[in-house]
Amino acid sequence: MGKSSRVKNRTSAAASVPAGEGAVNPRQPCPCGSGKRYKACHGAAGGASAVFNARPFEGLAGECDLIALRELVPAATAPLQVVGAGDRIVKLCTLLPMAAPAMSRESGEVWLGLQVQHNYGDPSRDLAAALQLALDSEPDLIGLPSAPGEGPRLQDLVTNTSLDVTVHEGFEFWTSDLAATDGLEDALAQANEAASPTARLSSVEAAYWTNVGPKEHLRWVMPEPEGELLDALARLHVDGADVIVPDARLVGMFRAHGLLVPVWDLPVGTGAEVLEDPAAAFKTALDQALADTSDLTTEQRSARSGLANRQVTIR
Incomplete structure (x- = not known):
């Protein structure tokens, strides 16, 4: 998982x-x-x-994708529209060189690194503080040496109505705007070596296929309230409708930043493309199950308990 x-x-x-x-x-x-x-x-x-803050990114456009980029996706970027940035390009990135919280680039762009853990209690406020420092700094790596206090959160700065995610095969985007890459080659090679092949499905929101070597997974960040989602997944499981593709298996789920992330094991060699239509069909069936407010049967309650016991909280 x-x-x-x-x-x-x-x-x-x-x-x-x-x-x-x-x-x-x-x-x-x-x-x-x-x-x-x-x-x-x-x-x-x-x-x-x-x-x-148990759900720090609530209210941001693309909340589910943002959680996936922070916790699951090795290399991805998305443009941000930021209050006070003027005409400067601001880019959300999964990971930056040296695991920096943010960067002010020679090109004038500002990059924000999602996968940095500050342990100050609210990742949204931490990221907003790093972003503001980068906007006010000369070109350099930007750190966040102390808690941001009562400063703004990302919800106060970012005005996107959607999140346009680009998943990259590796971290070459680090050097795409540089004439010289001296000093970055080793870091780039190490980062690329650790990156598992990953693709975002286009037929549904925030669902990501990944190949981790001996296994392939589909990991799907879902916005529905946990209790309602568990009920719906239990209904589908009892009906045998949670398989996605033949021989796939719903093996459990993460709880990340207040949302559930169901995880399917896939047959090796499945790839991402073949998942598009089945994922869309599953989403239709899930919506129907979510709309069902009848009491769970004994079998469905048992399935729900099994799903709840296969959760791992990562944030």
Whole structure:
């Protein structure tokens, strides 16, 4: 379901969230990223001061794709429309050289790196702070050495009505506007070596095929509320309608930044193109299942419990 080094057993709840579905286990790592157990961090009386935001990108256009780019996709970019940027090009990137939070480029472009973890509680505010620093800086790599305080969030700066994602085979986009690439060759080679082939489906939103060597996966970030989505997936599972393509299997799901990401194992050699029509058909069936508000049957409740037990929270 993903690289184990990036999969962290977190939950998406803050200290103020009551116990129940999606609530944090006191013994699990705190979802703020401090490395402490929740009961010793945000779960403790007078605990950590940073306010953890369980769904930091809610309200942004392309929220599901943005989560995929932050957590699942190796190399991708998307243009941003940013308040105060004037005619400068601002580009959202999965990862930047040296894992920098942001870059001010010699070309005048500003790039924002999604996959940097700051552990300040709200990735949207962290990213907005790095973006503002880059807009105000001379060409250079931009760091974020301290918490951004009560500054703006991405929702306050980004005016996109949609997110136009381009998935790249590797990180050559790092050097596409440079006349000389001295000093970047080794970093570029290492980044490319670690990047699994990935493609975004065009027939549905925020669904990504990837080949991780011995396996292929379809990972699909879905915007529906967790409880409703689990009900719908359980209905489809009991009907045998969650297979996507022959011999594919819904093996579990991530919970990332407040949304669920169902994951299918695919037969090796499937590729992305063959998934387009089946994914669109599955989306139609899912919408119908979501519209069904009848009580789950005993079999459907059992299937739902199995799906809920196969969740891993990564952010």
